[in-house]
Amino acid sequence: MLADGSAATASIQDITEAADVGFGSFYNHFSSKTELFEAAVADVMEEMGELLDKLSSTVEDPAAAFAQSVRLAGRLAHARPQVAQIFVRHGLATYIGSSEGLAPRALRDISAGVTAGRFRTGNVKLALACVAGSLLATQQLALSDPDFADDAVYDQLAEQLLVMLGLDAEEAHRLATLPLPDTASLD
Structure with a gap:
């Protein structure tokens, strides 16, 4: 329902039927469908965050870790289109x-890049807003036009974000084209 956009119009009865649980058990956990859907979006985003942390745990350079996370998060649109739909519809x-x-x-990674002297930004929250908007907009384009987004698009996105954060173009390109870890866990 979150992915297909029917969450706003779904009744609690629709939700409990789709989840194959009793109507009364819904209220044992949530006071409203808004609370349920907010928790579901938060869970999806936390799951993806944990996965990206796991895949980037051995990367010492904060700029390389940031680039890798952007590239992997972008590839989500291909590996998990329903999760990408949730991000696009409810993520911002x-x-x-x-x-x-x-x-x-992302805020942690941007801050680490600033602390390490890899990124130059006067306002890390503004940088986060730029990164979030760029990633979500790119995922929206990928979902609406499957021919638009291949892996190279997410590499280009990471490269452009690295330049925005203050890396020179050559270094940004190098980091945005490094080999990625095994992404089988994204499937």
């Missing part, structure tokens, strides 16, 4: 201010 509202999921990790 919960992405920027959330204490879980992708936003705090």
